[in-house]
Amino acid sequence: MQVGECVSAVWGQEKFNGAPDSLGVVACTPQSDAVDGQVLELDAATSLDDAKENGESRCEGLLGETVGGMGDARSYALVPSEQGWDSNVHNTACLVFNKTAPLHGPVGTYRTTGDDYQLTTGAVGDCIDTKEQGDTVSGFLADCSADHNEEVVGFVKAPAGIKYGDWDEAQKLCSNKFGSVQAKGPAEDLSSWMDTEFRYVMCTLYRSDGKKIEGSA
Structure with a gap:
């Protein structure tokens, strides 16, 4: 191999x-x-x-x-x-x-900027651009050196009682675990992402004033 x-x-x-x-x-x-x-x-x-x-x-x-x-x-x-x-x-x-779900694609540096973002291959430190498509928001892997919409700060395992679409509960999981250490600025807040077969909620940082997060370059 x-x-x-x-x-x-x-x-x-x-x-x-x-x-x-x-x-x-x-x-x-x-x-x-x-x-x-x-x-x-x-x-x-x-x-x-x-x-x-x-x-x-x-x-x-x-x-x-x-x-x-x-x-x-x-x-x-x-x-x-x-x-x-x-x-x-x-x-x-x-x-x-x-452990529980297929990867459904390559990981790390084998991914390509602009690809649809996948929770199954996502990682802390990833940057995401988002696009509203009707009632849904789609995510795309972004270059962290350029301005972007969100950054992955961590994952929380979803309790057995939480199912896909329980956004309020997912948001609580992210806020309880990462709110005090990640969302420190006045315009910073946390968001949550879920997938139908992935038993972890992904938590991201974004700007609540609608602006993008500045790139690291």
Whole structure:
């Protein structure tokens, strides 16, 4: 496997326990139902035993920053099989998956400015441009060096009783967790984003006076 490749995975009885029953490389297309995970690093092993014993912990370290910034992500170490090792595959592939939902697209720097924004691949520090389309507001990945509408400050796991569309409850979750440390200025406020299959509410900072947040450049 190569760094940057996206994969579709079929698991057995327990997800992430051992190797997937089936794993295939798919196109890294945003909003794709086929994209379950993505290869972000390759970790060279000195032996097959080294890969089996240390691959998981080394992948956790290599992907720690990426995983820590996302709402529901985890790392996964795909260790070479004995046949693969004998065929000169000596790297453990370090992949990122969401625990409960597919990624539905690439993560981090593999995304493109202007793409439809996805909570499943979103991360703290992302910048978003918004556009009103009828009664809905759509988000697009923005360049943080340019003026933008919102910035992602964190995620909150939604309690079981909250369902998609419970915006008042989602807003409370964001305000309770991030309001005192994020929305400090007189024109700053917090907003909440939800997705039908994603059990985390994404919390963003925006300007309540209608102006854009100044870029970092």
